[in-house]
Amino acid sequence: MASGDTLLIFTPQHNEPTASNAATLDTRNQHLVLDFDDTTNEDGVFRAVMPQSYAGTTGVTVYLHYAMTSATSGDIDWDVAFERVSDSIQDIDSDGFAAVNSVDNTTVPATSGHVDVVSVAFTDGADMDSVTAGDGFRMKVTRDAASDTASGDAELWAVEIRET
Amino acid sequence: MALLTTEQRDALRSAWATEQKDPVAIDKAATSTAIGEIDAWIEAQVIDAFVSMSEPARSGLTNKQKSDLFARIVAKRWEVM
Numbered sequence: 390m391a392s393g394d395t396l397l398i399f400t401p402q403h404n405e406p407t408a409s410n411a412a413t414l415d416t417r418n419q420h421l422v423l424d425f426d427d428t429t430n431e432d433g434v435f436r437a438v439m440p441q442s443y444a445g446t447t448g449v450t451v452y453l454h455y456a457m458t459s460a461t462s463g464d465i466d467w468d469v470a471f472e473r474v475s476d477s478i479q480d481i482d483s484d485g486f487a488a489v490n491s492v493d494n495t496t497v498p499a500t501s502g503h504v505d506v507v508s509v510a511f512t513d514g515a516d517m518d519s520v521t522a523g524d525g526f527r528m529k530v531t532r533d534a535a536s537d538t539a540s541g542d543a544e545l546w547a548v549e550i551r552e553t
Numbered sequence: 554m555a556l557l558t559t560e561q562r563d564a565l566r567s568a569w570a571t572e573q574k575d576p577v578a579i580d581k582a583a584t585s586t587a588i589g590e591i592d593a594w595i596e597a598q599v600i601d602a603f604v605s606m607s608e609p610a611r612s613g614l615t616n617k618q619k620s621d622l623f624a625r626i627v628a629k630r631w632e633v634m
Contacts, residue, residue: 427581428567459573463580501576538580541570 392552396443399435399548405527407432412532415544417456417502422544424458425532433530433545436474443522444552448513452549453530456504457497463539466493468531469509471517475524486529487518497539504546510553556596562588599623 401414401423412423412433425431443449451469468489472479479485492507511517520526528550532543557565566584570577577584603619604611614622628634 426567427570428563459570459575459577460580461576461578538582540566540577540579540581540584541573 392447394442394552395549396440396449396552397437397550399437399528399550401433401545401547403435404433405436407434407529412530412545415542417458417544420546422456422546424542424544425534427460427532427534427537427539427541427543430531430534435528435530435548437526437528439520439522439524439526441522445513445521447553448511449517450508450510450551450553451528451530452506452508452551453492453545454504454506454547454549456544456546457501457539458542458544459501460497460539460541461499461501462497464494464496464537465539465543466491466495466533466537467507467509468529468533469511470529470531471511471520472527472529473518473520473524474526475520478524485518486527487515489529489531490516491533493533493536512553557588557592562592 401421404412404414404423410429410431412425412431415422415424423433425433453467455465457465468491470486470489472484472486474481490509490511492509495505495507498505518526530545530548562585566581566588570581570584599620602623603616606614606619
């Protein structure tokens with residue numbers, strides 16, 4: 390697959406809530422969104438199988454589409470991590486997410502309902518927990534609320550994974 | 554002087570921010586500062602509200618009951634909560 394091509398798209402209803410500090414479903418003008426708190430670091434977890442079209446050379450870039458519930462100033466920090474759940478690779482009784490990659494200090498849109506898109510790049514290999522074409526995996530998206538400055542919930546609207 | 558702890562102010566700020574639907578033009582730090590300032594003002598001034606009540610309310614109500622009335626009046630006046 391060519392660089393920039395879409396591999397996967399997730400929407401809020403794809404979230405598999407974590408046992409604690411899970412982002413929560415909400416609606417905004419009938420748009421289903423995933424709310425991330427501004428004080429506690431909350432997670433959204435999305436499961437998929439990496440498409441066979443993934444070339445496995447340049448890695449992937451994760452695009453987060455979000456809006457702020459009310460904030461029109463301040464910045465926001467996001468973390469993303471991958472967990473490979475392939476053939477006899479991961480005991481699903483426990484979590485095995487690789488280290489997070491981040492996009493930090495993004496100034497939020499000046500209009501709270503506007504959707505902003507930020508991206509987090511992963512190189513192929515350990516950076517994305519060695520997920521290859523055909524591997525099952527989970528991807529965890531976390532708002533680093535302990536570090537960012539924007540007030541109120543962040544509303545995750547969609548997530549796209551592209552070939553880098 | 555603010556009496557709420559930093560943790561209490563953070564929790565209050567978070568709960569307030571979660572419920573805001575209209576645009577909020579200040580960030581978390583500025584909101585926390587404002588909460589501390591309001592807390593300090595209440596500590597210094599709320600006694601004036603209590604003594605503004607005539608008898609039998611002045612001595613017939615506990616400070617907690619007076620505070621409850623105060624909060625409800627503020628909420629009603631500004632149509633919040």
